[in-house]
Amino acid sequence: MKILVFNGSPKKDASDTMHITRAFLEGMQEEIPCDIQIMHVIEKNIHYCSGCFSCMHGGKCIYDDDMQEILQQILESDLIIWSFPLYAYGMPAVLKALLERTLPLTSMAMQKAGERYEHVARCDVSQLKYMMICGCGFPNSKHNFEPAVAQFCNSFAHNHTVITVPESPMFNAPEAAMVTAPRLEKVKEAGRQYAKSAAIDETLLAEICSPMIPEQQYAAIVNSGV
Numbered sequence: 241m242k243i244l245v246f247n248g249s250p251k252k253d254a255s256d257t258m259h260i261t262r263a264f265l266e267g268m269q270e271e272i273p274c275d276i277q278i279m280h281v282i283e284k285n286i287h288y289c290s291g292c293f294s295c296m297h298g299g300k301c302i303y304d305d306d307m308q309e310i311l312q313q314i315l316e317s318d319l320i321i322w323s324f325p326l327y328a329y330g331m332p333a334v335l336k337a338l339l340e341r342t343l344p345l346t347s348m349a350m351q352k353a354g355e356r357y358e359h360v361a362r363c364d365v366s367q368l369k370y371m372m373i374c375g376c377g378f379p380n381s382k383h384n385f386e387p388a389v390a391q392f393c394n395s396f397a398h399n400h401t402v403i404t405v406p407e408s409p410m411f412n413a414p415e416a417a418m419v420t421a422p423r424l425e426k427v428k429e430a431g432r433q434y435a436k437s438a439a440i441d442e443t444l445l446a447e448i449c450s451p452m453i454p455e456q457q458y459a460a461i462v463n464s465g466v
């Protein structure tokens with residue numbers, strides 16, 4: 241399986257969230273051969289979308305930057321993992337810029353899909369699966385991840401899977417290994433399941449997305465260092 245990882249954390253390999261993503265990929269690799277490419281999006285030259293819609297009419301963007309190659313890489317992938325920290329209840333701006341610049345993959349034509357409209361794809365992307373892996377700094381999932389999840393699921397209405405993990409700075413704290421190591425084992429198991437069936441058991445997913453330590457305890461630890 242050809243897997244493209246967009247790492248949206250400006251911290252690159254030091255990303256808290258990438259601990260989750262790497263565990264997931266390890267699990268997948270145990271089950272199937274994977275050709276994995278990890279892209280640190282912050283390193284790419286991606287101009288902001290100008291909103292001119294030239295791409296939707298002609299299929300080509302007015303900017304000649306790294307997006308031409310990235311669009312090609314998207315089309316050649318089987319799975320795209322959007323790995324990012326929650327920033328202001330959404331994805332970091334660098335990753336959002338990339339997402340907006342995928343517009344050339346669709347035409348201006350609109351079609352109704354269930355209760356919503358979507359643009360008609362310019363290329364066949366039916367093989368593509370999408371995964372969101374998102375870490376965040378607060379201990380609460382409710383009133384936190386929802387806007388990012390909604391944006392992701394509307395952007396990729398089909399074949400999407402979402403993993404959100406609160407308290408994720410703990411992944412970079414060696415003293416928290418007692419709780420992070422078992423969590424990463426569960427993520428690995430999710431990777432094994434996903435490789436076999438393109439799905440993750442609901443109970444396992446709920447466990448992965450829950451806080452690793454009680455909310456108040458986490459907040460107290462953070463506050464004691466402030």
Ligand SMILES: Cc1cc2nc3c(=O)[nH]c(=O)nc-3n(C[C@H](O)[C@H](O)[C@H](O)COP(=O)(O)O)c2cc1C
Pocket residue numbers: 249250251254255256257258324325326327328329330375376377378379384407408409
């Ligand atoms: C600009 C900025 C905005 C953030 N916004 C949120 C937020 O809305 N909710 C939250 O729980 N954490 C928020 N955080 C905390 C990060 O999500 C958290 O530190 C995360 O573990 C960083 O992951 P990374 O190491 O993969 O980049 C924010 C951090 C920054 C720098």
